[in-house]
Amino acid sequence: MRRSGWIGTAVGLVVVLLVTVGGYQLISARSYQLAGELVDRVDTPQKVVALTLDDGPSDRTPEVLRVLADLDVPATFYLNGRDIDARPEHARSIVEAGHELGNHTYTHRRMVFVSPGVVREEVEKTDTAIRAAGYQGSITFRPPYGKKLWFLPKYLSDHDRTTVMWDVEPDSGVTAKAATIAEQAVRETRPGSVILLHVMYGNAAESLAAIPRIVEDLRAQGYRFVTVSELIGG
Ligand SMILES: [Zn+2]
Numbered sequence: 001m002r003r004s005g006w007i008g009t010a011v012g013l014v015v016v017l018l019v020t021v022g023g024y025q026l027i028s029a030r031s032y033q034l035a036g037e038l039v040d041r042v043d044t045p046q047k048v049v050a051l052t053l054d055d056g057p058s059d060r061t062p063e064v065l066r067v068l069a070d071l072d073v074p075a076t077f078y079l080n081g082r083d084i085d086a087r088p089e090h091a092r093s094i095v096e097a098g099h100e101l102g103n104h105t106y107t108h109r110r111m112v113f114v115s116p117g118v119v120r121e122e123v124e125k126t127d128t129a130i131r132a133a134g135y136q137g138s139i140t141f142r143p144p145y146g147k148k149l150w151f152l153p154k155y156l157s158d159h160d161r162t163t164v165m166w167d168v169e170p171d172s173g174v175t176a177k178a179a180t181i182a183e184q185a186v187r188e189t190r191p192g193s194v195i196l197l198h199v200m201y202g203n204a205a206e207s208l209a210a211i212p213r214i215v216e217d218l219r220a221q222g223y224r225f226v227t228v229s230e231l232i233g234g
Pocket of ligand 1 (some may be wrong): 054055104108144145
């Protein structure tokens with residue numbers, strides 16, 4: 001009896017492990033979720049690519065906008081409602097520069113084991129902040145840390161909201177240098193790719209410094225930069 005009890009425990013542990021690993025992969029999957037439309041890249045023969053910039057707006061916004069203006073390149077900013085409310089002038093300047101704004105939740109929390117009420121508040125308060133900044137275009141959604149499970153995808157699906165992930169993430173290493181970030185982005189970009197960079201907080205200076213090389217190298221290869229809405233709409 002003791003032996004079979006031990007085997008039962010072992011089998012139980014393996015099952016728990018498999019469910020945990022499987023669950024984690026589901027929560028973190030870039031190209032799959034349980035409900036609603038999710039995009040990590042677009043299948044197209046055209047050399048189009050979207051540059052997406054996560055978090056903020058922070059006080060780095062003027063510098064970010066200057067780099068993009070010098071290159072005349074459009075970007076899609078996934079912003080946090082809390083940061084918009086704290087620095088509305090930065091959000092307005094992003095809108096005035098003609099870039100696209102996306103919803104990245106209000107408080108940048110992991111949207112995994114959260115109630116439907118929390119999901120609604122995180123999404124809607126951020127939409128309100130984005131509209132208050134003067135943005136009139138369509139608003140796609142990107143989950144913080146790329147994490148989602150059930151109530152979030154369900155809510156987004158019920159509200160016809162597209163979830164936008166990414167297929168090129170060159171600055172996930174916290175100490176990556178600009179040259180390495182640019183090299184990886186250029187190497188991994190394919191027609192229809194979505195590049196993710198963090199230019200507001202953390203290793204932001206290196207990520208921002210990588211943008212001119214990414215844009216110049218990809219343009220030299222014939223790529224055209226578009227917003228996320230343009231990418232998924234056409
Ligand atoms: Zn984020």
